[in-house]
Each structure stands twice: as structure tokens, then as C-alpha cells.
Amino acid sequence: MADKIKEPSFRESVNLMVDRAMSATKLDEGTANAIKSCNSVLQVQFPVKIRGKVEVFTGWRAAHSTHRLPCKGGIRYAPYANQDEVEALAALMTYKCAIVDVPFGGSKGALLIDPSLYDRDELEVITRRFTTELVRKGFLSPSTNVPAPDVGTGQREMAWIADAYKHLHPDDINHIACVTGKPVHHGGIQGRVEATGRGVQYGIREFFRHSEDVNSANMSGTLDGKTCVIQGFGNVGYHVAKFLSEEDGVIITAIIERDGALISDEGINIEDLHQHIVEHSTIKNFPGAGFEGNGNAVLEKDCDILIPAALESQITLENADRINARLIVEAANGPITFGADEVLNKKGTIIIPDTYANAGGVTVSYFEWIRNISHIRFGRMQKRHDEMRGHQMASMLEEVTGAKVSPLLKSSITRGADELDLVRSGLDDTMRLAYQEMRGALDNEAGVHDLRTACYVASISKIARSCLDVGVY
Numbered sequence: 001m002a003d004k005i006k007e008p009s010f011r012e013s014v015n016l017m018v019d020r021a022m023s024a025t026k027l028d029e030g031t032a033n034a035i036k037s038c039n040s041v042l043q044v045q046f047p048v049k050i051r052g053k054v055e056v057f058t059g060w061r062a063a064h065s066t067h068r069l070p071c072k073g074g075i076r077y078a079p080y081a082n083q084d085e086v087e088a089l090a091a092l093m094t095y096k097c098a099i100v101d102v103p104f105g106g107s108k109g110a111l112l113i114d115p116s117l118y119d120r121d122e123l124e125v126i127t128r129r130f131t132t133e134l135v136r137k138g139f140l141s142p143s144t145n146v147p148a149p150d151v152g153t154g155q156r157e158m159a160w161i162a163d164a165y166k167h168l169h170p171d172d173i174n175h176i177a178c179v180t181g182k183p184v185h186h187g188g189i190q191g192r193v194e195a196t197g198r199g200v201q202y203g204i205r206e207f208f209r210h211s212e213d214v215n216s217a218n219m220s221g222t223l224d225g226k227t228c229v230i231q232g233f234g235n236v237g238y239h240v241a242k243f244l245s246e247e248d249g250v251i252i253t254a255i256i257e258r259d260g261a262l263i264s265d266e267g268i269n270i271e272d273l274h275q276h277i278v279e280h281s282t283i284k285n286f287p288g289a290g291f292e293g294n295g296n297a298v299l300e301k302d303c304d305i306l307i308p309a310a311l312e313s314q315i316t317l318e319n320a321d322r323i324n325a326r327l328i329v330e331a332a333n334g335p336i337t338f339g340a341d342e343v344l345n346k347k348g349t350i351i352i353p354d355t356y357a358n359a360g361g362v363t364v365s366y367f368e369w370i371r372n373i374s375h376i377r378f379g380r381m382q383k384r385h386d387e388m389r390g391h392q393m394a395s396m397l398e399e400v401t402g403a404k405v406s407p408l409l410k411s412s413i414t415r416g417a418d419e420l421d422l423v424r425s426g427l428d429d430t431m432r433l434a435y436q437e438m439r440g441a442l443d444n445e446a447g448v449h450d451l452r453t454a455c456y457v458a459s460i461s462k463i464a465r466s467c468l469d470v471g472v473y
């Protein structure tokens with residue numbers, strides 16, 4: 001077998017991409033280094049008694065930037081987690097928050113664990129113990145560092161974290177804001193579970209509103225009928241596949257999972273596949289598509305849009321040349337290595353970068369945090385008032401025109417916005433504005449030729465402004 005091509009680590013890869021943008025921002029070297037460096041990293045090792053035996057777990061939390069507080073970023077549970085990866089992901093969070101104007105610094109955490117080896121009760125004990133370590137060491141609180149779900153974690157873990165924090169700080173009136181991505185009945189917000197996938201969809205829709213960008217990716221027209229390959233069918237991959245196929249007419253021609261890939265040129269029915277996985281815990285034997293055992297090879301399948309939504313370093317110097325997508329949307333963090341990015345840029349493949357594409361999660365987490373510290377659900381004060389104004393408007397229309405307003409129009413103008421409507425509206429607005437900002441940097445900054453560099457230039461400029469305004473001390 002041929003030797004694997006040596007590539008920079010994930011953290012180095014992110015820094016090389018940032019360096020490429022730094023030269024376009026013309027920041028002085030000191031400020032550039034200050035922005036790039038990781039402020040602090042905590043490593044903890046703690047024992048937990050599992051099935052009568054003591055096991056020692058290792059976890060990390062990196063706070064990349066604290067120019068805005070709290071710093072924010074997910075916690076992942078994975079058997080491959082390591083400090084380099086956590087630092088890379090924390091750095092991405094800094095740039096991500098800046099591009100979508102979420103007033104937070106960047107952070108990330110991980111626990112070295114294969115969650116499939118433990119039952120629910122064991123995971124609860126481990127999560128509560130990890131939380132205690134993070135709180136005691138100053139790496140978790142509503143005002144300084146607020147985690148969220150990531151690979152291998154979800155609402156359940158976030159609820160345990162919130163409860164563990166509350167027991168340590170019962171006098172903190174904002175205790176529920178110490179973590180986001182919680183269940184709705186436990187202080188969470190409507191629309192958070194699907195927010196990252198929803199944000200990817202809104203980002204792609206905005207791309208398709210810019211016909212010059214669509215043309216530069218050798219495509220034309222709208223999203224309707226475009227073909228799409230998705231890697232990873234977890235939280236992010238499932239939701240983006242569902243929304244694009246059910247709402248935008250996109251044909252999902254392949255889904256790649258860790259146990260292989262499903263292929264159907266007619267399009268995979270996403271809800272049927274989801275049901276199949278719930279019942280069988282695998283994509284194998286799904287009747288609605290053909291099966292390919294070598295999932296990674298399917299990344300090279302010809303398609304309009306390729307969405308890596310699994311993990312980092314999936315498109316590398318090994319396979320970048322053979323990627324046949326016209327547009328790649330990085331729903332995962334860091335799926336393309338620095339070297340592969342250069343290859344794809346030379347080939348003319350358009351890449352919507354991770355720091356923008358998957359920012360929907362942190363955007364809605366920001367809404368959840370605001371909901372928690374203001375102690376009120378969005379829409380609670382104005383929904384019925386808006387409905388009353390809608391009724392007044394409908395009556396006025398009928399009075400002025402002498403005609404009856406149709407029941408369909410009436411129900412649409414008399415409906416007050418609820419929390420989910422407001423979350424979607426805020427997320428859509430955020431994704432549109434951030435794309436336009438990134439696009440502005442591509443148009444206006446010398447030496448910027450791709451969306452990733454444009455995105456970094458736009459976010460670095462904002463972070464630099466905030467650091468320079470306050471000064472370094």
C-alpha cells in the first residue's frame with residue numbers, strides 16, 4: 001500500500017488558512033499572532049467507577065479567544081478526541097462567531113470516550129463528573145464559557161450539564177444559561193436541534209441568490225433539481241438532507257456513513273432512511289438505494305453539491321484531485337485539509353467554508369442564551385398583540401374594499417409569530433447578511449480569491465477591531 005501523504009495537523013491546517021487571510025488584512029504581526037493564539041487549554045483526568053471498576057477519563061476544554069465573553073463552542077464525545085483537534089475547533093469557533101455577529105469568543109471541548117460502550121446511566125455519571133471538573137476550573141459558567149452539543153453529544157448531555165452546574169451554583173440566577181442545546185422543556189429553544197442543518201440550507205439558498213457565484217461554480221438556475229452527495233447522517237447531515245430535499249427540490253443522490261454509502265440517482269427518501277436507521281442502527285439493507293461498501297470513494301461521485309457533514313480531514317491531498325462536485329459546502333468543521341483546499345481552489349471548485357456554513361448552530365445557541373438570561377420565551381409578549389393587529393388589518397381591508405378577505409390570506413395576516421418563527425427568521429437574516437459580508441470581502445479586498453479567505457478576512461477584521469478598540473493588557 002502507498003504511504004499516506006503527510007499533511008499538517010488539524011490545528012496547523014486552520015492556522016495556515018488563517019495566515020493566507022492575514023496577509024490580505026495587512027494586520028501587524030503582533031496583532032495577527034494575538035488573534036491566532038489559543039488563550040488557554042484545560043486538560044482534566046478524572047476517575048469514575050463503572051461496573052465496579054475505576055476508569056480514568058481524559059477531557060479538554062480550550063478557550064481560544066476571550067475578546068468577547070462568554071466564549072462558546074460544543075463538547076464532543078469521541079474515541080479519537082485530542083488536544084490538537086480541540087484547539088483547532090476552538091479557533092474555528094472564534095472566526096465563526098465573528099462572521100455571524102454572535103458576540104462571543106471561541107471555545108471547544110472534548111471527552112476521549114466511545115459513547116457506544118456505555119449505557120445511559122453511566123454516561124450521565126461521566127458527564128456530571130466532567131462538568132464538575134470544568135466548573136471548578138473556571139471553564140464553564142453562563143458568563144465565561146458556555147458549551148453546546150457536537151459530535152457524540154446532544155440535548156440529553158446538555159440537560160445533565162445544566163443540572164450539574166445548578167447543583168454547584170444554586171444561587172446563580174442565570175444557571176440555565178451555562179449550556180445551550182438543552183431540551184425545550186429544560187430551558188432550550190425551539191429550532192436548536194435542527195439549527196446547524198437549517199443554517200446550511202439558508203447559506204446554500206443565499207449562494208443561489210447570487211447568480212454570478214452559481215455561474216462561477218459551473219451551474220445555473222435555482223437549487224431545484226440539483227444533485228447532492230452528503231457525508232455523515234447524524235444531526236447536521238440528516239437535517240440538511242431533509243430540508244434540501246423536502247423544501248428545495250434537491251436530489252440527494254448519495255449518503256455516506258461510516259459503514260458504507262447509499263446511492264440512488266433518482267434521489268434517496270430521507271425520512272424513509274431515517275426510519276430505517278432508527279430501526280436497524282445501520283444504513284445497510286436500505287431498500288430505497290444501492291449500497292457501496294467503500295463509502296469514502298463515493299465522495300468522488302459527480303454531483304452539483306457535496307456536503308461533508310461528518311468530521312474533519314475527509315478531503316485531503318489523497319483524494320482532492322478526484323472530487324467531482326461543483327460546489328462543496330462544509331457542514332462539518334474542517335473537512336478539507338489546507339493542502340486539499342489549495343488543490344480544489346486551483347481546480348475551480350467553489351467551497352462555502354465551515355466557519356460560515358455551519359454557523360447556524362452557534363447562532364441559535366446565542367438566541368437560546370439570550371432567552372435564558374432574559375428568562376422569557378421569544379414571542380411571549382407580542383404574539384397575541386400581533387394577531388389582534390392582523391385582525392384589525394383584515395377588517396379594515398374588508399371595509400375599504402367591500403370584499404371578503406379569503407380565509408387563507410386572513411389566517412396568514414392574523415397569525416402572530418411564535419418562537420420557532422422568530423428563530424428561523426433570525427437565523428435566515430444572519431446567514432444572508434454574513435454571506436453578503438463574506439462576498440463583499442471577495443469583491444473588495446486585494447489578494448482574496450476564494451470564499452474561505454474572504455470569510456476569514458471579514459471575521460479577522462471584526463476581531464482585530466474589537467481587540468484594538470480595547471487595547472492589549
Ligand code: NAD
Nearest residue numbers: 150151152196232233234235236257258310332333358361
Ligand atoms: P453526529 O455525531 O450527530 O453525526 C456525525 C455522523 O457522521 C454520524 O452519523 C457518524 O456515524 C458519521 N460518521 C462518522 N465518521 C464517518 C465517516 N468516516 N464517514 C462517514 N460518516 C461518518 O455529529 P453532528 O453534530 O452532526 O456533527 C457533524 C459535524 O458538524 C462535525 O464536524 C461537527 O463539529 C459539526 N458541527 C456540528 C454542530 C451541531 O450543532 N451539532 C454545529 C456546528 C458544526
